[in-house]
Structures are given as C-alpha cells and as structure tokens.
Amino acid sequence: MKKLGAFMCAIMLSVSVMAAQNPAINFVDDLAEDIITNVLTAEVTPEQKLEKFRDAFTKAVDLKSVGQFVLGVYWRKASDEDKQAFLDAFTEFTTKTWADRFDMYNGQDILFTGVRNAERNQYYVDSHIEDKEPVEVIWRLRQKGDSYKIIDIIVEGVSMAMSYRNEYSAILQQNGGNVKALAEELQKKSAAFNAKNPK
Amino acid sequence: MAKLKYIFIFCVLFLGLTGCATCPSDPEAAKLYHQTNDPLEPMNRTIFAFNQMAEGAILRPVAKGWRFVVPELVRNSVANFFDNLKQPVYFANALLQGEFKSAGAILGRFTLNTIWGVGGLFDVATEANVPNPANDFGQTLAKWGWSGDGGPYLMLPILGPSDVRDGIGRGVDAFAEPATWLVEPEVWYTGWVINNVNAYSDNMDLLKNLEKSSADYYAALRTMYRQNRAKKINSVLGNVKNEEEKAPAYAADFSDIDWEDE
Numbered sequence: 001m002k003k004l005g006a007f008m009c010a011i012m013l014s015v016s017v018m019a020a021q022n023p024a025i026n027f028v029d030d031l032a033e034d035i036i037t038n039v040l041t042a043e044v045t046p047e048q049k050l051e052k053f054r055d056a057f058t059k060a061v062d063l064k065s066v067g068q069f070v071l072g073v074y075w076r077k078a079s080d081e082d083k084q085a086f087l088d089a090f091t092e093f094t095t096k097t098w099a100d101r102f103d104m105y106n107g108q109d110i111l112f113t114g115v116r117n118a119e120r121n122q123y124y125v126d127s128h129i130e131d132k133e134p135v136e137v138i139w140r141l142r143q144k145g146d147s148y149k150i151i152d153i154i155v156e157g158v159s160m161a162m163s164y165r166n167e168y169s170a171i172l173q174q175n176g177g178n179v180k181a182l183a184e185e186l187q188k189k190s191a192a193f194n195a196k197n198p199k
Numbered sequence: 200m201a202k203l204k205y206i207f208i209f210c211v212l213f214l215g216l217t218g219c220a221t222c223p224s225d226p227e228a229a230k231l232y233h234q235t236n237d238p239l240e241p242m243n244r245t246i247f248a249f250n251q252m253a254e255g256a257i258l259r260p261v262a263k264g265w266r267f268v269v270p271e272l273v274r275n276s277v278a279n280f281f282d283n284l285k286q287p288v289y290f291a292n293a294l295l296q297g298e299f300k301s302a303g304a305i306l307g308r309f310t311l312n313t314i315w316g317v318g319g320l321f322d323v324a325t326e327a328n329v330p331n332p333a334n335d336f337g338q339t340l341a342k343w344g345w346s347g348d349g350g351p352y353l354m355l356p357i358l359g360p361s362d363v364r365d366g367i368g369r370g371v372d373a374f375a376e377p378a379t380w381l382v383e384p385e386v387w388y389t390g391w392v393i394n395n396v397n398a399y400s401d402n403m404d405l406l407k408n409l410e411k412s413s414a415d416y417y418a419a420l421r422t423m424y425r426q427n428r429a430k431k432i433n434s435v436l437g438n439v440k441n442e443e444e445k446a447p448a449y450a451a452d453f454s455d456i457d458w459e460d461e
Contacts, residue, residue, distance in 0.1 A: 158427050168414070
C-alpha cells in the first residue's frame with residue numbers, strides 16, 4: 001500500500017509539473033483565475049465589474065481577427081470605415097454578453113486535460129467545467145511572441161467563431177451585404193443589453 | 200401514432216402557407232445556402248415565432264414558478280428520474296451502434312441509479328464518474344450510413360431545433376421508451392410536461408443570454424444546434440479519433456485572416 005501511495009504521489013506530481021510547464025495551459029488557467037478572483041467574486045459595483053471584465057476579455061481575445069473571420073467573404077468587400085464600425089460594435093457586444101455568461105459561474109472547478117497543436121502557432125487547450133455533468137470547453141489559442149491570444153472558444157462542440165460567422169452571414173445575405181447596417185444592429189443590441197436578467 | 204399524424208398535417212399546412220426558400224444565384228450565397236441546408240426556412244421561422252410566443256406566454260412563467268416553489272434538490276431528482284427512464288433506450292441504441300463501451304457504461308449507470316439511487320432519484324453514477332453517453336437513434340441512423348448533417352434543418356413545434364434524421368430519431372426513441380407503453384397516456388403526458396418544464400427551468404438563464412446575445416436568434420440557434428449535433432454524431436462515427444488525418448468538426452478555418460503580426 002505504501003508503495004502504491006508513493007507511486008500515486010509521483011504520478012500526481014508529474015501531472016501537476018506537466019501542467020505547470022505548459023505555457024498554453026498556464027495562459028488559460030491564469031486568465032480564468034484572474035477573471036474569477038478579480039471580476040466575478042470581487043466586491044465591486046456591476047459597472048466596475050463590467051469594466052474589469054472588459055479589460056481582461058479584450059486583452060485575452062484577439063477580437064480583431066475573430067471579427068474579420070466572422071464577417072467571412074463580406075470582410076474584403078467592406079470599406080475600412082465599415083470594418084472599424086463593425087469591429088467596435090462586435091467588441092462591445094461580445095464583451096457585454098460574455099460578461100453575462102461568465103457571471104453564471106457558480107464556483108465550479110475547471111480541469112485542464114491537455115493541449116494539442118492545431119496548426120503552426122495555434123493550440124487547442126482542452127478543459128472540462130465540472131457541473132452536474134462535465135461541460136467540455138476547448139480554448140483555441142494563437143501564439144504571439146511570448147504570449148497568447150484566444151481566437152475561439154468551443155463549448156460542447158459549438159465554436160463561437162463559427163456560430164457568429166454563420167449567424168451574421170445569414171443577416172448579411174438578407175440585407176445585401178450591408179456591414180454598416182449589421183454594425184448598427186449590434187450597437188443597438190448592446191445598448192439595450194442589461195446584464196442582469198429579471199429573474 | 201395520432202400525435203405524429205397531426206404534426207405531419209401541421210407541417211404540410213405550414214409549408215403550403217409559407218413555401219420554400221429559393222436558392223440564391225450568387226455563388227457565395229449559394230454555397231452558404233447549401234451549407235446551412237435549411238430549405239424550409241420560411242416554415243421553420245413561422246414555427247419558431249410560435250414557439251417563442253408559447254415560451255414567453257406559458258413556459259417561462261410556469262418554469263419561473265416551478266423554480267421558485269420547488270427546491271433545487273427536488274428539481275435535480277426530477278431530472279435524474281426522467282433521465283434514468285431513458286437509459287434502456289440509450290442502451291439499445293449503443294448496442295445497435297456497436298458502441299459496447301458506452302453500452303457497458305449505460306448498463307452500469309442504470310443499475311447503480313435504479314438500486315442505489317432509489318429508482319433513479321439520485322444520480323450516484325455521475326458521482327462515481329460513470330459517463331452518461333446518452334446514445335440516441337439519430338446517432339444510430341448516422342452509424343447506419345445517414346452521416347453528414349442529417350438532412351434539412353427542422354424547427355419542431357414546441358420541441359425546438361432538429362433536422363430530418365434527428366427528428367425521426369427523437370420519434371423512434373420516444374416510442375421505444377418503456378414508460379411510453381407501460382403507463383396511461385395521461386400519466387405519460389403529465390410526466391413529459393413536468394420533465395420539460397423542469398429542464399427548461401434549469402436552462403432558462405442561459406437561453407435568455409443566448410437570445411440577447413444574438414442579432415438573429417433563429418440563425419444563431421440553427422448553427423449551434425448543428426455544431427452540437429455534429430459532435431454527438433461524430434462521437435459514434437470515430438471521426439474525432441483520427442485528428443491527425445482530419446480536422447475536427449469544430450475547427451474554424453482561419454486561413455484567410457490577416458494576422459497583425461504577420
């Protein structure tokens with residue numbers, strides 16, 4: 001039994017060392033930790049909370065590249081002015097809606113199960129959020145020098161980047177590829193977005 | 200069977216009233232049209248509008264009341280109880296799919312929860328880390344050759360997002376459920392309503408967030424449903440196991456992006 005215990009300790013130690021040594025996992029782990037302690041469980045007003053979340057979120061997520069991906073074929077056709085208007089509206093809207101999503105966090109554990117190379121300088125960090133049933137969350141990262149940026153979050157097989165792209169394509173197809181109109185719609189939506197649901 | 204007949208008549212009627220979407224002529228738009236595979240979109244959107252109305256007027260208020268009155272422990276037990284009733288069907292599907300590891304997990308889960316979980320009220324299996332693969336007949340059809348996206352997207356009245364394959368799958372699973380023929384229809388319907396109100400009350404904050412986070416809620420739900428189903432379908436087809444050869448279904452293609460640092 002003693003031997004088995006020592007063996008288990010050795011395995012656990014090596015697992016945690018492995019986890020500690022992988023910079024991609026560390027990036028997501030630190031980010032989650034930072035958002036949980038400094039935003040979600042911090043004793044601040046809702047406005048301050050949103051601002052703190054905005055800082056962390058816009059720093060960690062490459063919203064410019066995601067925004068470009070989301071517009072798909074319409075990106076190249078749009079004017080620089082419309083592109084910027086869309087990126088601003090998209091950033092504001094995703095910040096608010098994701099702040100609301102993170103706010104549903106109830107103290108569940110996040111377990112990191114591994115990291116895979118997606119392509120060249122991109123990685124998938126696999127994780128599970130321990131709920132009634134574990135929820136699979138995959139973080140797609142892109143390395144940029146010494147640091148990383150999130151370019152996609154995949155929850156139970158649903159890629160956020162692809163979801164926004166498909167949804168917005170449907171809208172742009174309907175309105176004849178009017179990126180400006182989409183940007184205005186998103187602006188309107190985020191202005192009307194109040195984070196707290198009347199429960 | 201009568202229920203199915205009415206749903207069918209309802210769909211035909213709607214189709215007659217609203218017609219099909221026509222494929223656009225622009226090649227990019229046509230590509231998107233085929234990817235989305237929603238030729239019944241006008242009918243689907245009409246049904247979706249009806250569903251949203253029913254959700255706002257009936258389901259949401261009832262679910263709020265339910266959540267207010269019924270303690271969380273009981274709500275969890277209700278969910279566990281109905282989930283446990285479905286396990287025999289999941290087991291049969293796992294066998295039909297040749298997923299013997301899943302079949303073993305389901306059998307273990309059902310036994311554990313029925314005996315130690317007091318007839319399924321407590322999910323002791325999950326606490327013991329027994330997985331809940333929930334193999335359904337839509338997956339079985341995929342395994343038998345109907346792979347891909349499962350045919351045209353369907354918005355079912357009350358039941359929500361589906362497609363032709365998974366709609367058939369849901370029907371088969373519901374009829375195969377032992378509870379369907381063992382209890383009186385009134386009891387079955389009551390159970391169905393309780394189960395669904397309970398499940399909705401658990402998810403309504405997330406659903407509200409999704410609705411508020413989208414500029415076109417119908418289109419957002421459609422793509423999320425498709426992607427989530429692709430994960431379940433691929434899990435029995437073995438595609439996800441060959442990641443070396445094939446990019447996973449959730450891999451967005453970022454090859455056209457102008458990265459700032461490149």
